[in-house]
Ligand SMILES: Nc1ccn([C@@H]2O[C@H](COP(=O)(O)OP(=O)(O)OP(=O)(O)O)[C@@H](O)[C@H]2O)c(=O)n1
């Protein structure tokens with residue numbers, strides 16, 4: 175039938191036009207080959223489109239993963255639930271805290287004599303985890319418990335009791351549907367290193383992309399932050415050092431993360447956490463106290479606390495003072511004097527020394543500190559309460575002035591002004607603030623006050639601490655090498671789709687125009 179389009183397969187399988195009309199043979203030859211080329215482009219475009227679609231746009235709805243970590247500290251236990259996209263698990267900054275739970279009660283080490291209470295102690299937070307994580311994900315959700323300095327101290331005193339606490343936790347957690355990976359006492363070295371990983375991961379210091387979404391190499395990445403963690407029983411300092419450190423000190427570790435090497439110094443000072451430091455200070459001063467009373471410059475004027483002296487010596491950290499006095503009641507009376515408080519805290523640090531190549535206190539080698547530091551846990555609690563976090567305050571003089579003012583404020587005034595703050599915390603902020611300041615001075619970190627950033631939740635979501643780093647490490651979520659170049663971002667994918675669609679439309683339009691012309695020659 176004249177004028178009708180030939181079927182689609184005709185484009186490729188019709189006889190060569192050169193046999194039909196000898197006069198238009200050359201023109202027809204080109205138009206037929208043009209159609210063939212366009213046909214090829216069409217097929218290639220289609221294949222490319224499908225390939226891009228299959229390779230780059232595999233996004234599945236709600237493909238999230240979860241992980242649960244319990245931080246069993248000396249003063250309290252917290253549970254953190256982390257969440258991340260399963261497709262992007264090797265990227266930095268993508269795992270975040272989706273919920274947390276404060277376990278009611280003291281640190282887990284105080285359950286040594288009442289193991290039967292451990293299920294009640296932990297089950298409320300476990301119930302929260304069960305409710306928050308979708309049921310079908312429970313089996314794939316790793317669950318960890320890491321215990322820190324409180325349990326380290328208990329282990330030094332009585333290893334069997336420490337084991338029994340961990341066994342009680344193990345049998346409880348095994349009865350839950352999660353993928354329980356163990357309850358253990360982590361070392362001070364791990365605690366420091368994982369804290370460093372957490373903050374640098376969350377601050378995006380380990381792996382960087384440029385505006386083209388390409389990974390930046392070695393020296394193009396930003397400097398990492400050092401990590402300062404102040405707990406109740408221990409304190410950790412961790413930072414990247416460029417000082418050549420003799421192997422005999424064994425205080426550094428090598429990390430290879432996202433294709434970059436880091437020489438990280440870390441040390442955990444046991445008995446230098448804020449609670450144990452206060453206990454040591456009180457135990458140390460108790461020997462010189464007049465019978466029944468101890469004047470304490472780190473407590474507010476008018477504050478009183480009565481303790482049994484034996485309770486001051488019950489910790490491993492204060493045992494050395496035990497022989498000095500027999501047990502009796504001791505009333506501690508605040509005098510609220512920042513300078514005297516600072517002097518007495520300084521006595522807790524022995525042999526402080528720092529030169530160009532090394533620093534030390536308590537005979538522990540430490541290379542000179544470098545770069546910026548993120549300070550969390552009790553560093554943050556104290557400085558945040560005192561309104562002294564670095565964006566609000568610019569110099570050490572300001573901090574000193576504020577501390578002098580706060581410590582000398584009568585307890586009745588402080589207590590009335592902050593009725594919502596727990597009495598234990600409130601009565602000790604003069605001590606803990608002064609302790610923070612003294613510790614930072616011992617680390618030589620107060621010269622440039624803004625070198626230290628006090629941090630709580632990073633990106634307003636995830637708490638700074640060792641738990642996230644611990645989970646990232648145990649789930650192999652931080653690769654040693656850089657991941658292969660990133661797949662297309664969503665906008666790039668959409669742009670490619672548009673370009674290929676336009677190309678296809680042009681191919682079709684040109685194809686049909688050329689086909690009409692060539693069929694004119696066949697007539
Ligand atoms: N809002 C808060 C919370 C806690 N604290 C105090 O901060 C100290 C350290 O708390 P934390 O960092 O939770 O210590 P733990 O993790 O329990 O101890 P460690 O890491 O040494 O095992 C404790 O003295 C606690 O009383 C505080 O002053 N204000």
Ligand SMILES: [Ca+2]
Nearest residue numbers: 247322405551
């Ligand atoms: Ca802690």
